[in-house]
Amino acid sequence: MLNELPLPDLAATSAALPIPEEETEVLAAIRKHGALSRTDLVRITGYSRPKMTLIVGRLVQQGILREVGEGESQGGRRPRMLHFDTSRGYVAGVDLGATSLSVALAELSGTILERRTEPADVRDKPPLILDRVCALLLEMIQARGIDATNIKAIGMGVPGPVQFSTGRLIAPPLMPEWDGYPIPATLRETFPMARIVVDNDVNVMALGELRGGGGVGVENFIVVKIGTGIGGGIVCHGSVYRGSDGCAGDIGHICVDPHGPVCRCGNVGCVEALAAGPAIAARGVEAAQSGSSPLLLARMQTRGGHLTAEDVGAAAAAGDRIAIGIVQDSGRMIGEALAGLVNFFNPRLILLGGGVANIGHQLLASIRQTVLRRSPPLSTKDLRIDYAALKLDAALIGAITLALDHVFV
Amino acid sequence: MLNELPLPDLAATSAALPIPEEETEVLAAIRKHGALSRTDLVRITGYSRPKMTLIVGRLVQQGILREVGEGESQGGRRPRMLHFDTSRGYVAGVDLGATSLSVALAELSGTILERRTEPADVRDKPPLILDRVCALLLEMIQARGIDATNIKAIGMGVPGPVQFSTGRLIAPPLMPEWDGYPIPATLRETFPMARIVVDNDVNVMALGELRGGGGVGVENFIVVKIGTGIGGGIVCHGSVYRGSDGCAGDIGHICVDPHGPVCRCGNVGCVEALAAGPAIAARGVEAAQSGSSPLLLARMQTRGGHLTAEDVGAAAAAGDRIAIGIVQDSGRMIGEALAGLVNFFNPRLILLGGGVANIGHQLLASIRQTVLRRSPPLSTKDLRIDYAALKLDAALIGAITLALDHVFV
Secondary structure (H helix, E strand, C coil): CCCCCCCHHHHHHHHHCCCCHHHHHHHHHHHHHCCEEHHHHHHHHCCCHHHHHHHHHHHHHCCCEEEEEECCCCCCCCCEEEEECCCCCEEEEEEECCCEEEEEEEECCCCEEEEEEEECCCCCCHHHHHHHHHHHHHHHHHHCCCCHHHEEEEEEEECCCEECCCCEECCCCCCHHHECCCHHHHHHHHCCCCEEEEEEHHHHHHHHHHHHCCCCCCCCEEEEEECCCEEEEEEECCEEECCCCCCCCCHHHCECCCCCCECCCCCECEHHHHHCHHHHHHHHHHHHHCCCCHHHHHHHHHCCCCCCHHHHHHHHHCCCHHHHHHHHHHHHHHHHHHHHHHHHHCCCEEEEECHHHHCCHHHHHHHHHHHHHHCCHHHHCCCEEEECCCHHHHHHHHHHHHHHHCCCC | CCCCCCCHHHHHHHHHCCCCHHHHHHHHHHHHHCCEEHHHHHHHHCCCHHHHHHHHHHHHHCCCEEEEEECCCCCCCCCEEEEECCCCCEEEEEEECCCEEEEEEEECCCCEEEEEEEECCCCCCHHHHHHHHHHHHHHHHHHCCCCHHHEEEEEEEECCCEECCCCEECCCCCCHHHECCCHHHHHHHHCCCCEEEEEEHHHHHHHHHHHHCCCCCCCCEEEEEECCCEEEEEEECCEEECCCCCCCCCHHHCECCCCCCECCCCCECEHHHHHCHHHHHHHHHHHHHCCCCHHHHHHHHHCCCCCCHHHHHHHHHCCCHHHHHHHHHHHHHHHHHHHHHHHHHCCCEEEEECHHHHCCHHHHHHHHHHHHHHCCHHHHCCCEEEECCCHHHHHHHHHHHHHHHCCCC
16 A cells, blocks of 8 residues: 555555554544553554564554653553654655645654645646655755655655556546656655545545544545645545545536536546636626626736636625525535435535635535425434535545654554 | 444444454455364454454353364374354345245355345335245244344345445435335344344345355446346445445446436436436337337237346347337447446446346447447456346345354454
8 A cells, every 4th residue: 555666566565565553543542642651552543562563663663662761650660651753754745736745844743844836837847846846845845954864754645546556647638748657656756754645635634534633533524625636535434435446436427417517537527627717707707798797807817817816705705695595606606516425425514615615605505405394304404515624635644644643554 | 333222323433443354364364274273263354363362252251163173183182173053143135126035044054045036116115025034034044943133134125225334225216115114123122132234235245246146356346236227336445335324336327318207306318317228128118118119019918018127137138129129229328328437436346236236248249349339448458347147046045144243243
């Protein structure tokens, strides 16, 4: 389940390796409680004493944990306490969006030390963007005197379908140049000791929400990112569910109207073609040009003939009836797609994120109404639909979490 | 996760109890390999020796396992072998369909000893049908001299949404009389020592396919039952996924045409209203009455003015163009709903079961074509869509598996 290996045969082997969950549990416990003794860890995780000695030994050897002094005696020898070896290990999180690139440097405890964001065009060739990822991260570590070999893991979210076992994008519509490109091998040239884990941006958001956002403690939920496209991240039985090929959650191309427009995927009536940012903007332009919304026309004139989904949202917030209708229609169609998923998956929670999710309360209201109307009472009785708690940071925090989850290997 | 307790507060407590997976693993190993020693079980399950002694002790005490002699020595003392205590324990499986009731008696090894099937109308009041369940099972055990207290568990599949934690149906459209009825408590009056586990019929089918059908060894798959209605059973990470309220898989009311007919659920364009058995039959009647299919008209006349989905399937098999078109349309609409789920869930396998699934190869072909056309290449590359392996027995075998999984508690 790790994806830093460049060669297909090795990658296949790597995919078959089980994730050492014991290490994850130990690190999670220390992240939560602070320094702990081996005895504490035995109590918290339920593993046997000899097994814990083995796990801790591996983590110390890899420079992830170290002994940081002695704790309170419980009657016998004072126990040696374990904490993250912050002198030797760091992780990085990378959030590649359609138009921007963010990189964060964090301690093994998960504390973010610094972050950088700059504009980026995801349609650029991979070497260009990956060079920028490396440059931003190198700038941050060099200023702190950290060596590149101390980066133990890099988690990266990308806006396209990822084969999780190899870390490669597969036929990504927004970034065709990246199809099959070996991101992990490329980043390893600069950060040779780092595990590189690439995942779809919405899975990364879901992981962030699960560990530190609105999904903490929720067993089954869906994160929906509404922006240029529409994507979903699934948490099932308390962990991110990626499906059989790593491409679960591709909800933008669910059909909500068989008589609808043709989508860029070639099919008809996809919810993304009808309800994502570009569709909202296009309907706004239509309303401006037809004269039905003077407010949108005025806004379009100040924008040099263009409108964004956010402009339509602002007009809706200002009370423009036509703009409100556009936002509601978008919410209704997203709600139709989500209702089908609620029937199928019976989640406890749906979290909405992405730039377009926040264009107005009518969107959320309309999604809620549609799901309540279309899904059976037992499924919606305790279902909550809300905004993602981490907002724009979800993907970056999720990327760091992804790195932390794989740092021990 | 057990559902035999009648009182809501107790049921809530029971729902919070974790399933002792250790016992399940031990029983599964013996079911697979036959008699095993404690040492074998330690090797197969990976549990420690003291833990295994504890688990086996509990199972022997409950009359589920017993020592059956000595095995081959591996150098030391000859090990005592463990097998099912068939003299003390049995399980039953119940499959309640819309128009029939099947009950099977099985050994703890899973071997079916006998089964009985009779017509039943699921719209009847629960006591009437549950009396028949008890009567059929009592007949079978009395003929074998088995006492009712030796029935250790009863697994029951029912055609409606079940709150798995309490074993009650919640607002079941096909069987409104059963809403909230305490099935577990009722059956316990006759079989006081039995754990009663009630689940949706398609979940039960999925469990049967997972353990002994087309889903053996498949991590993520969906079972689709096409009959009077359309339902789904989900296997996720190798176990049946029931969702947050136990009602996951309710796929019959996914909308495939917002301009379609009104469904009995009150919504518009549900796949069930457009493509399940009654819709196929109704379109067949239409084609007969309009004169467009003389073959269907002739068949309808011999049927006293009625047609079933099977009749339309038979006409399609005989080459009737109109009937072929009806079957294909149904497959296309089911395929549209499934394509959305493939995008979302990225399963490795979809298995089709239920009476209508077998009305003709055009149905399967059309479902396959639609999913291939509508879902992204990465999701369909290794996706298999096929008939359920267990055919009509899936539900009964699944019900017995459900009982076996809970027999140890």
